[in-house]
Amino acid sequence: MGPIGAVLAQSSGTSEDNLLVQTFDYLRDQARYRGPNGITTRILEHVQISVVAVVAAIVVAVPISLWLGHKRRFGLLVINVSNVGRAIPSFAILVVGNQILGLDEKPVIGLVSVFLALLALAIPPIVTNTYVGIAEIPDDVRDAARGMGLSEGQILRRVEIPLAVPLIMAGIRTTAVQVVATATIAAQLGAGGLGRFIIDGFATRSTGGFVKVIVGAVLVALLALVTELLLGLVQRALTPKGLRAARRACAAAGSAEAEPDDDAPSASPPPGEPALAGAA
């Protein structure tokens, strides 16, 4: 791959200032949006790959973590599995998956490898955030719910899940953005998506190819931003009204936390520990 970079470095050096203009022209040209290699098709492929991966990850990860969180079991295990998951590079899963399933046999195999890689990327954050979101709900809240005569299932559904929505959704949002960004490597295995522009652009070894790289990068970044915004709206819709009102009141009262979901218990000092000990 080295020479490609060298060629690119030379070829685009002369027309650097044109690149943005060329990219803009590329994106404005309506003909580029049509056809099997058009922008529209690539966006749809990209969305399809990402949505399938994220939805599958949610279906696999959320129910288990809800249950574990409610029982407050295996907390350390959940967190550690998650850390190990993050340590596995998706690119490695892609290559290993491809090796196991067979090389360049059918396009489907590329797609399966991509799917596995994205799933492994998506599951750990969702598991951790869901688990912690549920498990960190104060005991008093649960006790109150029990006192009101709710069954365990009802407590989970009507008390714990609504309270944990911000953190659960935070996990899903971060995951979704990462999946959209990482799905670009799908193109390396012929599975389509917006990474096609980037990979093809590199292969072309010319200024025109470089414009394609920029086009791909810009489109993926936009798609990731749209994903983030849409899921943000979903989060707002799912957060119980009472919770929203309470937090807004908090913010209005001049609390340090203006943003509604910033009170994620990511690293709060342990309750009951003398805070000043740190200064000593």
Add this chain to the structure above:
Amino acid sequence: MTALIVASNTERWFWAEWVGRDANQDLIWTATREHVILTVGSVVLGLLIAVPASIAVVRHPRLKGVVLGTAGVFYTIPSLALYGLLVPYTGLSRTTALVPLTLYTLLILVRNTVTGLEQVPEEVRDAADGMGLDRRQRLWKVEMPLALPSIMAGIRIATVSTIGMLTIAALVGLGGLGQLILTGLNRPMRTAVTVGVVLSIALAIGSDVGLAWVGRRLAPWTVRRRGRRDDRADDEVAPSDRAAVLPDGAVAA
């Protein structure tokens, strides 16, 4: 570089003889060293930017949206594309790998540092003021140490993700262990793949555990006393082990 790898048994996942060759050992060593240098470089650079930025955010809360929003936008650009975009300007140098990776660490580092600083209780600040500390002393002697567990959690996440993301840099001819993994993409070259994968995972887990240890040494007050065993204490996650929890996305709707 990759030419050295070629003569290998194509079927087995691990072929000791391949690893034993001097040329291949050189290759593995170089790749690992490059991986470590680039990871440490991007996290340190990220910290050099993130800590001052976070202090500014905490002092001027209006900056929060702008700083976190910017870091969030960087985070959405796929690394593959960013490497590609930089190659014409910075060539196939370390800089090309360092810039994107540093940008990616910013969101995690800034968010955790800001959260840590914001969580310092008001009474503690008052107490520091009462002791006659000026603003800078208060920051470095009181607030920063108290924010340390949160900052360390950020450093852990940033380091582990950087090690993973760096493998993709190989697709554009940059970076360490990804080069070994890449050789297996379109041909059977399994031993190289195994070595690359195992080393990058070992590097990630090793640095995570190492940083967790450092964090506990630097902030011993976060470690819960052992021995106090009530019914649930076993399963509770110590705050210093909570690195994995992802905070909310930056671009708030």
